[in-house]
Amino acid sequence: xxxxxxxxxxxxxxxxxxxxxxxxxxxxxxxxxxxxxxxxxxxxxxxxxxxxxxxxxxxxxxxxxxxxxxxxxxxxxxxxxxxxxxxxxxxxxxxxxxxxxxxxxxxxxxxxxxxxxxxxxxxxxxxxxxxxxxxxxxxxxxxxxxxxxxxxxxxxxxxxxxxxxxxxxxxxxxxxxxxxxxxxxxxxxxxxxxxxxxxxxxxxxxxxxxxxxxxxxxxxxxxxxxxxxxxxxxxxxxxxxxxxxxxxxxxxxxxxxxxxxxxxxxxxxxxxxxxxxxxxxxxxxxxx
Numbered sequence: 001x002x003x004x005x006x007x008x009x010x011x012x013x014x015x016x017x018x019x020x021x022x023x024x025x026x027x028x029x030x031x032x033x034x035x036x037x038x039x040x041x042x043x044x045x046x047x048x049x050x051x052x053x054x055x056x057x058x059x060x061x062x063x064x065x066x067x068x069x070x071x072x073x074x075x076x077x078x079x080x081x082x083x084x085x086x087x088x089x090x091x092x093x094x095x096x097x098x099x100x101x102x103x104x105x106x107x108x109x110x111x112x113x114x115x116x117x118x119x120x121x122x123x124x125x126x127x128x129x130x131x132x133x134x135x136x137x138x139x140x141x142x143x144x145x146x147x148x149x150x151x152x153x154x155x156x157x158x159x160x161x162x163x164x165x166x167x168x169x170x171x172x173x174x175x176x177x178x179x180x181x182x183x184x185x186x187x188x189x190x191x192x193x194x195x196x197x198x199x200x201x202x203x204x205x206x207x208x209x210x211x212x213x214x215x216x217x218x219x220x221x222x223x224x225x226x227x228x229x230x231x232x233x234x235x236x237x238x239x240x241x242x243x244x245x246x247x248x249x250x251x252x253x254x255x256x257x258x259x260x261x262x263x264x265x266x267x268x269x270x271x272x273x274x275x276x277x278x279x280x281x282x283x284x285x286x287x288x
Contacts, residue, residue, distance in 0.1 A: 003286050004051060004139065006034055007234075007241045009248030010279040011255045013209055014272040029058035030207050030279040031069040035077035041141065042086065050084065052077040053281045054136035055152060057207040059127075059173070068175070069132040075102050080138050080147075091145075096188045100177055103130070107178060130175040134189060135163065135205050137281075144200050146193035149174040153211065155204040156195065158232060163192070164208065202235040202284040209276030213254065216273045223256035228273070235282040247280050 012028040032055045038047050056072045058065025076099060083094035111125050133150025146154060150171035151164030164171060176187040206213075218230040229250055233240055240246035255272050 004283045005241060005286050006051070006053065006281060006283045007244055007247040008032055008034055008053070008279075008281040009245070009251045010277070011248075011251040011274060013212070013274050013276040013278065014255075015275050027066050028277045029066040029069060030209070030277040031056045031058075031066065031073035032279050032281060033073040033077055034281065035081070037081055039081060039085065039140075041084075044141070048140065050081050051139040052080050052136065053205065053283075054080075054134060055205055055207050055279045055281060056135075057133045057150070057152070057209075057277070057279070059131035064128050065131055068130040071103075071106060072099075072132055072134060072174075075099065076134065076136065080136070081140075084138070084140050092147075092189065092191055095147075096177075096184075099174070099189065103175060104178055107175075126175070126179070130178075131173045132175070133171050133207075134174060135207070137203065137205055137283075139197060142197050144193070144195045144197050144203065145191050146203075146205070147189050147191045149187065149189045151208045153206045153208060153214075155202075155231065155235065156193065157199075157201055157203070160231075161193075162211075200285065202241075202282070204231070204235045204280060204282040206281070207277065207279040209274060209278035210280060212274040212276055213278055213280075216254070220273060222253040224253055226253075228254055234280065235284050241282045241284050247282055251278065251280070 010028060010030050010032055035052045037050050039050055040047050054073050054076045056069035058069040079095055079098045079102065082098060083091050087094060107130065133152060135148045135152030135154065138145045148163055150173060151166065153162050172187045174187055174189060176182040177184045214231060216228050218227060220228050222228055229237065229240060234247060235241050240250055255274050257272060
């Protein structure tokens with residue numbers, strides 16, 4: 001069986017901790033989760049370790065969309081693993097049905113039923129809490145699946161893919177499924193890649209804020225004086241992907257407040273590199 005090691009991390013963007021009065025002081029609106037679980041598969045008549053990772057990104061203009069992103073990141077891995085167990089439905093159908101049920105029950109607890117919601121007339125509470133994107137992976141039955149509902153960036157064996165941007169900068173948020181007047185099929189979690197795991201040496205998934213990292217990688221200096229690691233190093237370098245906290249340490253060094261000395265000899269603060277919240281899960285194969 002193929003085995004992988006994982007590293008992950010998240011960091012708040014300059015927009016949320018900087019001087020912009022609209023966003024200053026906001027929390028990180030990204031969330032992520034990694035899970036491994038042993039499951040019995042009737043098809044192979046054997047137990048198998050399933051690895052799941054998800055990255056969720058709350059809509060920037062929502063007042064508390066980090067709440068919805070955190071909820072999704074916590075609940076989705078279990079829904080994904082459950083959807084792999086045969087029940088007569090496809091993986092996609094089971095996953096969308098189960099996660100929608102979890103989300104609908106949470107919304108009912110938080111928002112009065114009459115407010116959710118007449119045709120396309122969204123309540124402010126719903127928009128503030130439950131608009132988030134989803135990008136994730138699952139390794140099971142010798143296959144890597146990449147799935148998504150919304151935007152994000154991912155790499156497989158060094159090849160970059162990007163989801164979005166979408167028309168009107170409006171990703172197909174999964175939570176639209178709970179509102180009247182929206183086609184559920186257009187707002188579902190979809191499997192967008194399915195690859196034999198024997199063909200995968202490394203991969204990475206990230207929120208759309210990762211595009212800020214890509215712009216400074218291998219060019220700019222971090223707070224320790226070293227160059228920002230290339231994207232390739234995030235999924236190949238022993239000091240990063242070889243340690244569960246390697247990506248998190250890297251993001252902290254990249255995003256730490258920088259200073260430079262002016263011609264007058266005065267130390268001047270300069271902006272952080274990552275404007276948007278940035279979340280990364282990287283992985284590489286360790287053995288056959």
